[in-house]
Amino acid sequence: MRGVIERLSDEGLGVLRDGRKEILVPYTAPGDVVEVRKWRRKKKKLIATDFKVVEPSELRVEPKCPHFGRCGGCLLQHVPYREQLRFKSSKLSRYLRMNVEVMPSPVIYGHRNRIDAVISTKGVGFRRYGTWWDVVDIGECPVFGETSGRALKALREFIEDEGLTTYDIRKNEGFLRYVVIREGKFTGEVMVNLVTKEGKLPESFPDYFPFATSLYWSVNRSESDVSYGDVERFWGEPFIRERLDDVVYLIHPNSFFQTNSYQAVNLVRKVAELANGERILDLYSGVGTFGVYLARRGFIVEGVEINPFAVEMANQNARINDVEATFRVGSDKDVESLSDYDTVIVDPPRAGLHPKLIRKILRDKPERLIYVSCNPKTLAENISHLKDKYRIESAVGLDMFPHTPHVEAVVELKRFET
Template identity: 70%
Template sequence: MAIEGTVRKLNEDGLGVVKTGRRRILVPFSAPGDRVRIEKTRKKKRKLIAERFEVIEPSPMRKEPECRYFGRCGGCLLQHLDYGDQLEFKKSKLSSILNENVDVIPSPKIFGHRNRIDVVISTKGIGFRRYGTWWDVVDIEWCPVFGRSSKRVLKSLREFIEDHDVSLYEIGKNEGFLRYIVIREGKFTGELMVNLVTAPGKLPEDFPEYFAYADSLYWSVNRTPSDVSYGEIERFWGGEFIREELDGTLYLIHPNSFFQTNSYGAVELLREVAKRVDGERVLDLYSGVGTFGVYLAKRGFRVEGIEINPFAVKMANRNAELNGVNASFRVGADRDVESLRAYDTVIVDPPRAGLHPKLVERLVQNGPEQLVYVSCNPKTLARDLDKLKRVYTVSDIIGLDMFPHTPHVEAVVELKRQ
């Protein structure tokens, strides 16, 4: 039996909430005020999610999305909302979770801002996972969130497939040669990298000819049963890296490097972090490829960075050398850091799981005068802040929209030791 109801609000994950009696149904791609008819639902982690539904009376908040794949592709949930309404949603989300009044800085661009997309190459299509599935793919011509160069790359890929007898990924069976194509672009340099990820096998020799316009072209091989968009580097053509420039600081980008996916938002993020750094000596924890550390060193700070990934440390030191700055990075785990009081400011930018409990205790017992916490997960941030507030005062919090059209939001928190 079909269920009709009105979407009252969006939950923290950007899904519309419809209440019918005791039931609470979550409706993707909906807006507050939408009247919906729900034909079918599915359960996910004790939540009831609308799987087949229609909007019978649209909300005044709803607008026409710019992407033709919206509503099927799982990449964007909020494109049907005006950008101002998206920011209000994120402001409300951050303020509620952190129990603070938090403003959110908008992304300077809301289309063409992503500098990386991982596109599935499968028998179902070439594109992104259909929302709510791992087994189905929405076939796309290009991605407006990434920009026009995605159209050129995907056109070249289809020409390559048409000209050669190569098998495509059979999702669920772990069969097929071509698996992913990862496109990366320096938004401020214009440099383009294409990385084809395959299963073990033989790549046709003329593959590079189809992407002669790319500054860097890679072939990576995934030798594991995992469905992932990276692998061992088999070969590359052109440059070993592409470069991105953020506010006058250069960074080398490699296929296996993590880098902030919104270059324009990353500039705002760097500036907000730099504003909150005091003193001379800075420790950059979870330093990655040196995004914060190299930027700060270019502004006169003496920076040391610690990162558990050896390859990221190697890239961070190369980025420091490229910029000619006083910054050094070494391999280490967050929980093993000693002498935190030796630094004027410590920056932490942990993964979504948040800070290791041992590091939180070490910060409480012997932390620096100034702590800057960068977070992509408000819930684990709130958990960690609750413990840090035993000895630290939160002097400032700001949100940044690094991920337009999604429910995700970044936060920067400045803490001072009491």
């Protein structure tokens, strides 16, 4: 099948149309002439697996990463950044049925503060696009920056010198499984977390990473393909720090933090700009990214988060910043009255708000909601259930994830006057 790529799908794949049939072609751009020889079906969609670009689009630019087109990490490096922003703005605007501008990332390479590299019999790197078993061996990740090259080089030397086995996911064999590299982009602090199966880690491990502020060994005792585990031991500092404006956050191997520090500054500023009143409820509060930042600006903040470890980290972040914010363990569906708060902030997982929480919002009618979302589809669905009581006051996109199809949104919802 041969034809012209019409547009990008929401997932960032080129759309090739043949009558009523659509085939999604990875790593293509609108205007590319492609020839597709094979495809597979995935969740009612047809994804090309054997194809070539016969005539490249004038839109294309040269990707910075030599692994682009094989690695599953970035899908859009071949698309000019201005077009990436236009694509994301169009997607958000379509879902929210209004014009939504997307704020560009201040940095589009070297912006990621975390990468999870697979250690396997196929190499050290990232999953090959479309597979769960294959790995693209990499030397450095341009979206993370030069520290990735330094850490991966040190890891390979450690593996070779100590004769360590790497993981075969199909056989569940081998010792080393993942290396997670994290960096405070505004502090320069580096964390390296080696994730293994059960076994013995050579005592020489820390000698290979003298540049790391914090070095961890974690054990994944399950067959699950995850890049975290039970902390076995650490060297150096127990945390690294990141700074967003005047707020310092502690980062642990098992805690979540926004992966683009440069844009995270704009994200917390935007939420602070929209917050109103005195009392703030921060739902899905995580490590207190929004809550601690807002408390630093004089708001009285309560945070609710289902993960006990994240709550512990959030309260530590409140203490080290000397702010009035308290965080507790709780589920979104178990929150009591929302009417005591002037502003409620929600930053749910991709699945969106729990239906019980939506019902409580409609019942208690807090004056202002700030909805932070990385999933335009569930964001739009949730807002549609609130439309009888709330209107969209403002909406903006933030490009937290350059060279991927993902986009963050911040929507301000205000209760209709009664």
